[in-house]
Amino acid sequence: MSILLPDNAQVIVQGITGREGVARTQLMKGYGTNIVGGVTPGRGGQEVEGLPVFDSVAECVAELGEVFASCLFIPAPLVKDATLEAFSAGIKLAVIVPDRVPLHDVLEIKAAAKDYGADFLGPNTLGCVNVNNWVLGMMGGRAESARKFFKPGVVGVTSRSGGITSSMAYYLGQGGVGATTIVHVGGDSVVGLPHPEIVKRFEADEATKAIVMFGEIGGSQEEQVAELIESGQVTKPLIAYIGGKGAKEGTRFSHAGAIIEGGRGTREGKIEALAKAGATIVEDFDKLAEVTKQVLAANGIALADPQ
Amino acid sequence: MARLDEHRGKQLLDSVGIALPRGDRAETVTQARQLAEQLGGACVVKALAQVTGRAARGWVRLVDSADEAEQAARELLSEPEVPAVRVEEKLSIAREFFAAVLVDDRAGQPVIVFSSRGGSGIEEIAREHPEDVVRQPIDLRRDFTQPMAAELAGQVGIIGKTRDGLGELLHHLYWAWHRYDCRSLEINPIVETTDGRLIAADCHAAIDDYAVFRHPELNIRIAREIGHEPNELELIAYEVEKHDYRGTFYFIQLADPATAANFVAFHGAGGGGSMMSMDALMKEGFQPANFCDTSGNPPASKVYRAAKVLLSLPGIAGYFASGSGVASQEQWQSANGLVKAFRELGLSVPAVIRLGGNQEERAIETLNQFCAGLDAPVEAYGKDDSARFCAERLRKLVDEYQPPAEASAPQPLSPADLPADAYRFKTFSGEIAIDQSRFTAETAQAVVACCPRQILKVGAEAPARVELAISPEDARKGKCIECLACELKACELGLANIHIELPMPTKDGYAAEGEER
Numbered sequence: 001m002s003i004l005l006p007d008n009a010q011v012i013v014q015g016i017t018g019r020e021g022v023a024r025t026q027l028m029k030g031y032g033t034n035i036v037g038g039v040t041p042g043r044g045g046q047e048v049e050g051l052p053v054f055d056s057v058a059e060c061v062a063e064l065g066e067v068f069a070s071c072l073f074i075p076a077p078l079v080k081d082a083t084l085e086a087f088s089a090g091i092k093l094a095v096i097v098p099d100r101v102p103l104h105d106v107l108e109i110k111a112a113a114k115d116y117g118a119d120f121l122g123p124n125t126l127g128c129v130n131v132n133n134w135v136l137g138m139m140g141g142r143a144e145s146a147r148k149f150f151k152p153g154v155v156g157v158t159s160r161s162g163g164i165t166s167s168m169a170y171y172l173g174q175g176g177v178g179a180t181t182i183v184h185v186g187g188d189s190v191v192g193l194p195h196p197e198i199v200k201r202f203e204a205d206e207a208t209k210a211i212v213m214f215g216e217i218g219g220s221q222e223e224q225v226a227e228l229i230e231s232g233q234v235t236k237p238l239i240a241y242i243g244g245k246g247a248k249e250g251t252r253f254s255h256a257g258a259i260i261e262g263g264r265g266t267r268e269g270k271i272e273a274l275a276k277a278g279a280t281i282v283e284d285f286d287k288l289a290e291v292t293k294q295v296l297a298a299n300g301i302a303l304a305d306p307q
Numbered sequence: 308m309a310r311l312d313e314h315r316g317k318q319l320l321d322s323v324g325i326a327l328p329r330g331d332r333a334e335t336v337t338q339a340r341q342l343a344e345q346l347g348g349a350c351v352v353k354a355l356a357q358v359t360g361r362a363a364r365g366w367v368r369l370v371d372s373a374d375e376a377e378q379a380a381r382e383l384l385s386e387p388e389v390p391a392v393r394v395e396e397k398l399s400i401a402r403e404f405f406a407a408v409l410v411d412d413r414a415g416q417p418v419i420v421f422s423s424r425g426g427s428g429i430e431e432i433a434r435e436h437p438e439d440v441v442r443q444p445i446d447l448r449r450d451f452t453q454p455m456a457a458e459l460a461g462q463v464g465i466i467g468k469t470r471d472g473l474g475e476l477l478h479h480l481y482w483a484w485h486r487y488d489c490r491s492l493e494i495n496p497i498v499e500t501t502d503g504r505l506i507a508a509d510c511h512a513a514i515d516d517y518a519v520f521r522h523p524e525l526n527i528r529i530a531r532e533i534g535h536e537p538n539e540l541e542l543i544a545y546e547v548e549k550h551d552y553r554g555t556f557y558f559i560q561l562a563d564p565a566t567a568a569n570f571v572a573f574h575g576a577g578g579g580g581s582m583m584s585m586d587a588l589m590k591e592g593f594q595p596a597n598f599c600d601t602s603g604n605p606p607a608s609k610v611y612r613a614a615k616v617l618l619s620l621p622g623i624a625g626y627f628a629s630g631s632g633v634a635s636q637e638q639w640q641s642a643n644g645l646v647k648a649f650r651e652l653g654l655s656v657p658a659v660i661r662l663g664g665n666q667e668e669r670a671i672e673t674l675n676q677f678c679a680g681l682d683a684p685v686e687a688y689g690k691d692d693s694a695r696f697c698a699e700r701l702r703k704l705v706d707e708y709q710p711p712a713e714a715s716a717p718q719p720l721s722p723a724d725l726p727a728d729a730y731r732f733k734t735f736s737g738e739i740a741i742d743q744s745r746f747t748a749e750t751a752q753a754v755v756a757c758c759p760r761q762i763l764k765v766g767a768e769a770p771a772r773v774e775l776a777i778s779p780e781d782a783r784k785g786k787c788i789e790c791l792a793c794e795l796k797a798c799e800l801g802l803a804n805i806h807i808e809l810p811m812p813t814k815d816g817y818a819a820e821g822e823e824r
Contacts, residue, residue: 019553019785020604075552076517099555099603102518103410104447104488110415111447126635138604141635141665149633161579163602163631166664170633170690187578190415216579219412243579285583286693 009068013038030143057089080105096122120192153178156202159214175289217244226273316510330395339380342394403496408484425496488518542814554605580631604636608789610644626658634664642670653717657704663690742804
C-alpha cells in the first residue's frame with residue numbers, strides 16, 4: 001500500500017521519445033514502475049524501451065486500458081495542453097516534471113483538476129518514490145543507486161526542494177531511518193499537491209508512522225500544515241526543517257519559489273506556527289536523522305514496520 | 308518575477324482602457340521640463356526605479372511650476388538607481404481606493420482585493436480597517452464581469468456612479484492581469500477626482516517570468532527578479548540560458564567583489580541545496596560573490612559555460628560548488644564541464660567541488676584526474692561529505708594557498724586550432740573537430756566506446772578514424788548531448804585530437820551563426 005499511486009496501477013509517459021523521456025522511462029522501469037506506454041504526438045507506432053508510443057493519451061488509454069498516472073517530460077509551454085489532454089482521457093495523477101511552466105497555465109490546470117477529480121504533482125517536481133516499489137518522475141537516478149539511496153521504513157518524506165528531497169531521504173537512510181514514500185511537491189509557488197495535501201495522505205497511509213517535511217520561505221504551505229495539526233486532522237508526529245535562513249527579503253533564489261513578500265511566509269513565522277502546533281523543528285539539517293529517531297522513540301514507533 | 312516600473316505598468320493599464328493621469332516618461336531634465344510645461348507647470352515628478360517606498364525617500368515630488376519640475380527632475384535623475392522620471396498631471400483628489408489582482412497560493416486561483424481606502428499600504432489598511440477590504444476569488448473559466456466587479460465595490464459601501472465606474476475599472480484590471488500573464492497587478496491609489504473621474508495614479512505590475520516568452524511586446528530583457536538592472540555577466544548568463552532549454556542555469560551577481568578578499572564564486576545545484584551551501588560558506592567567513600544554480604540535469608556544455616561566467620567574476624578568492632548532496636542529475640557531466648573550463652582558463656584560485664549523487668564516483672575521479680596539474684588545488688567530494696565540511700576545506704585551502712610567482716599557461720584539454728582538414732560536425736550549441744591522423748585502431752575504439760549515446764563509430768576502412776554513426780543533422784539537433792566525454796577521453800589517451808568548441812554569447816546574444824540553439 002502506498003500514497004498517490006494504487007498498487008498495480010498503470011503509468012504512461014508523455015513526451016516519451018524526447019531526451020529526458022527516453023532516459024527516465026528506462027530508469028523508472030528499472031526501479032519497478034508499471035510503465036505501459038507513452039505518448040508523443042506524431043510518433044504513434046514507434047517504440048521506446050519496448051513500449052508502444054501513441055499519438056494521444058486517449059488512443060493510449062483505448063489500447064492499454066485504464067491508466068492511472070502520467071509523467072510529463074515535455075517543454076514547459078506545452079504542459080497545459082498535455083495535462084488537460086491527460087485529464088480528459090481519465091488520468092488521475094499527472095506528474096509535471098518541467099520547470100518554468102507559466103503560472104496562469106498552472107492555475108488553469110488547477111481549475112481543470114478540480115473538475116475532473118484529478119491531481120497533479122508539480123510543476124517543477126522531481127516526482128516521488130515509493131521505496132523499492134516505484135518511482136514517478138526523475139528521482140534517484142539509476143535503479144541500483146536509487147536502491148542504495150532510499151531505504152524502506154516508516155517515515156513519509158515531503159519536500160519543496162528537489163535536491164533536498166533526495167538528500168533528506170538519503171541522510172535519513174544513512175542514519176537508520178527508512179521511508180515509505182518520498183515526495184517532492186514541486187518548487188513553484190502554486191503546485192497541484194502542496195505539503196498539506198501530501199501530509200493528509202501520509203496521515204491516511206497505514207504504513208507511514210511519522211512525517212518529515214522540508215519547508216521553505218514563501219507561501220503558506222507550512223502554515224497550512226500547522227493548521228492541520230492544530231485541528232487534529234494530522235496526528236502523526238511531524239518533524240520539519242525550514243530552509244532559507246540566508247535569503248534576503250524579495251530575492252528569489254532560482255526556481256525555488258522561495259520569496260518573502262510583504263513579511264508573509266517568513267522562516268520565523270513558519271517555525272513558530274509549526275512549533276506551536278506541536279511539530280518538532282530541526283534547526284541543523286545534519287541532525288535530521290538523529291532528531292527523527294528521537295521523535296520516533298518518544299512515540300514508541302519502531303524504525304522498521306514489522307510487516 | 309519581472310517587475311515593471313510605474314510607467315510601463317501604466318502602459319498596460321492604458322492598453323485595456325483604464326484612465327491615467329496625463330503625462331509621460333522623461334530621461335533628461337530637458338524632457339522633464341517640456342512635459343511640465345505641457346501640463347501647465349504644476350505637476351508630479353516621480354522617480355522610475357525598482358525600489359519600494361518611493362514616497363518615503365522623497366522620490367515623488369509635487370511641484371507648482373516648470374522650474375520646480377526641472378529642479379526635481381535634476382535631483383532625482385542624479386540618483387544612480389533612477390534612470391528616468393515620470394512627469395504627470397496633479398490630480399485634485401476627492402477619494403482614493405485600492406485594487407489588486409494577485410494569486411492566492413493557498414487556493415491556487417486569482418483573487419481580487421479591493422478597498423474603499425487607498426493611498427497607504429494594503430496590509431496597514433487591512434489591519435486597521437478590515438471592514439473596508441474585500442477579497443474575491445476568481446474562477447479562471449468564468450471571467451470577472453463588470454457586474455461582479457461593481458458588486459464587489461458595493462460590498463464596501465460604494466454606490467451610484469462611482470460603483471459603476473469602479474465595476475468597469477476592476478473588470479479591465481482583471482483583464483490586463485490575464486492578458487499580460489501577471490503574477491500581480493496593483494493600483495494604489497485609484498483616485499476619484501473632484502470632477503468625478505476614476506484614474507490610476509500609480510501601478511505595480513509583476514509579470515510571470517515563465518510567461519515572458521509569450522510577451523515580446525513587453526520588451527523584458529531579462530525575465531528574472533534580480534533586484535537591480537542586469538549587468539554584463541548577468542546578461543551573458545541569461546543569453547546562455549535563453550538559447551539552451553536543457554536544464555537550468557541561473558546566475559545573479561550579489562556584490563561587487565573588486566576590493567574584498569573573502570569573495571567566493573558560488574556554483575550551486577538546486578534551490579534548497581544551494582541556499583544551504585551558501586549558509587555553510589558564510590559560516591566560514593566567505594561572501595558569495597554570486598548566486599548560481601545549474602540543475603535539472605544540464606549537459607556538460609551548459610555547466611562549462613556557467614563555470615566560465617563564474618571564473619570571470621573579478622576578485623574571487625575561491626570557487627565553491629555544492630548542491631543538495633544527493634542529486635539525481637548526471638554529476639559526471641557537471642564534472643566534465645568544470646574540468647574543461649578550469650583547464651581552458653587556467654584555474655588560479657582554490658576550488659572545492661561537491662558533486663554528490665548520481666554517479667558521483669565518476670565525477671570525483673574526473674575532477675581529481677584532470678585538475679591535478681593546475682596552479683590552484685581542486686578538491687572533489689560526494690554526498691557523504693557535508694556542505695559544512697566542504698566549506699571548511701575551502702577555508703583551509705584559501706588560507707594556505709600561495710599562488711605561483713607567474714601564472715602557468717592554461718592547459719586546455721585539446722588545442723582549439725586542430726588542422727583545417729579535421730573531421731567536423733555541429734552539435735546543439737557548438738562544433739566538434741576530430742584530428743583523425745593521430746588515431747590507432749585501439750584509441751579510436753576507446754573514444755567510440757566512451758560515448759554514452761553511441762553516436763560515434765570507427766570508420767570501416769584503415770587508417771583508423773572516428774566518425775558519426777548518425778546523420779550530422781541528428782547530431783546537431785541534440786543526439787549529441789554535449790557531454791564532452793570524447794574530448795576528455797582523447798586527452799586522457801594523450802592524443803588531444805578532439806576539440807569541442809562551445810562559443811560564449813556576449814550580452815547581446817551569440818554571433819549570428821549560432822543563433823538557432
